[in-house]
């Protein structure tokens with residue numbers, strides 16, 4: 190009987206071909222859109238549950254005095270504290286934008302264990318006052334080698350910063366951003382002290398690592414209470430909340446993309462249903478003959494389901510196969526916008542599962558129709 | 573006729589009507605008929621007289637509204653849909669006017685279809701199919717698709733499919749209606765052999781008097797009523813070109829072999 194499903198599915202090559210292609214395009218679009226969404230949220234998924242971000246309560250663009258460092262560190266339940274600033278500089282040209290963070294590297298890199306750095310590179314980095322570390326993808330993008338001189342022109346902090354690449358980090362998971370650059374805050378601060386003294390000794394944020402996830406709430410409250418009514422009040426939140434806050438504006442767009450990705454599946458469900466309904470209608474006479482010979486509605490449903498699943502499966506597999514080059518293309522051509530572009534197994538599995546579900550759904554109506562066909566009536570129409 | 577065997581088909585006061593546009597349209601009215609085991613029976617009558625309807629009832633494709641209908645001792649009116657399907661698969665072979673082969677299956681696969689419902693192994697099925705195709709003289713066309721065969725050949729494949737399960741009854745609704753004279757004769761010869769050599773009971777619905785004249789027994793239906801039941805001199809159906817003008821010997825219409 191499976192033979193019958195198989196032969197039936199090849200009966201109208203053009204129709205099957207179009208249906209399979211449609212299916213493939215839909216699965217491709219579905220996986221791609223999901224990957225885009227995942228890229229947006231990559232920051233959240235890598236956010237550690239034990240990391241807090243302390244920033245100025247007014248807004249992200251206001252800074253905090255470095256003197257808070259010691260006071261935060263003195264609080265109970267805290268493992269590590271570090272600080273950093275957004276440099277917002279450019280490399281050679283204005284379009285070469287990537288995130289640069291000036292931070293207290295010994296503690297900063299300790300708080301980010303997901304950045305993997307070889308130990309000799311690490312010590313070279315920490316010993317060189319002008320040293321910097323770049324993510325593997327970033328270094329690949331500009332062809333940087335260890336020891337290269339990299340000049341960053343500041344925008345948030347004016348001036349030119351001549352850095353030496355001392356280390357390259359890689360992420361310990363595909364969702365880790367490998368497109369950032371870190372250098373010593375002290376090096377930045379030296380220049381600022383000379384050029385704009387009132388901005389010196391100010392940092393963009395403190396990162397706090399607490400001993401355990403349950404401490405996130407209480408420690409946040411303690412920190413904010415400590416600096417309440419001071420010149421620079423703080424707002425402390427978990428890293429995940431912090432990252433989410435940054436992308437919340439785009440939430441609506443993300444939602445739209447999500448909706449579209451499911452609409453695409455809806456469209457393909459209609460396409461496949463139509464194909465199956467058309468085929469089933471043409472074959473009612475054959476189904477009547479099979480029934481005459483003693484085949485039961487469940488046999489017919491099996492044949493129809495088999496055909497539908499075959500088409501869905503071929504489309505789904507083709508779509509998944511096409512997803513890989515498509516994601517690669519996205520990743521390389523849009524690397525400025527999406528530094529992480531994680532095509533997860535979950536997305537692939539979901540793509541396959543939805544195509545199979547579409548296959549089953551599309552077979553339901555024709556199978557019901559075939560099971561109801563009256564032998565005498567159907568034979569009368571054909572014979 | 574073998575008088576010892578009990579009749580295969582017993583029909584008493586059978587009624588069948590179809591509902592159309594809110595009212596019942598009688599198609600068969602008070603049909604009583606018996607058909608002996610191993611008979612070759614031709615059913616004639618004008619278009620719309622209810623031939624197909626009667627055949628479908630006997631072959632278990634449709635259900636009567638009233639009356640008694642037993643075939644081979646089984647009361648078809650008492651069977652459920654599933655039981656009826658299983659009964660058809662075991663006891664009836666079907667031949668249609670338009671062959672009704674599955675176009676995407678080869679001749680071999682088409683003949684194999686009814687065997688898929690049996691517990692036969694793949695090897696046993698192959699043996700049965702090959703034997704059936706040999707009987708209809710199409711051993712060399714096993715791998716051909718229906719579209720690659722002539723009408724007559726397709727009908728022979730259909731006959732092979734009808735006999736592969738070794739049914740007691742063969743239902744043939746205008747099997748030569750779409751064929752030229754020579755192909756029609758081939759088909760009729762085949763059916764004769766099934767009747768004489770293998771003892772199959774055959775009910776042949778036809779518009780062709782020449783085809784009907786081969787049958788030892790002929791029934792005429794007009795407007796849903798059985799008006800004549802006549803027998804040839806011949807004890808069995810005859811092969812090849814029929815002798816013209818076989819004398820008619822009409823006994824009083826009535827049941828019983």
Ligand SMILES: Nc1ncnc2c1ncn2[C@@H]1O[C@H](COP(=O)(O)OP(=O)(O)OP(=O)(O)O)[C@@H](O)[C@H]1O
Nearest residue numbers: 565566590592599618619620621622623624625626
């Ligand atoms: N499913 C149905 N629904 C409604 N009316 C039907 C149905 N099947 C048959 N009829 C009617 O029953 C009558 C007998 O039909 P049937 O097919 O048995 O005739 P027939 O003798 O086989 O005719 P033909 O020689 O044209 O095949 C016709 O008037 C037909 O319109």
Ligand SMILES: [Mg+2]
Nearest residue numbers: 623624625745
């Ligand atoms: Mg008819």
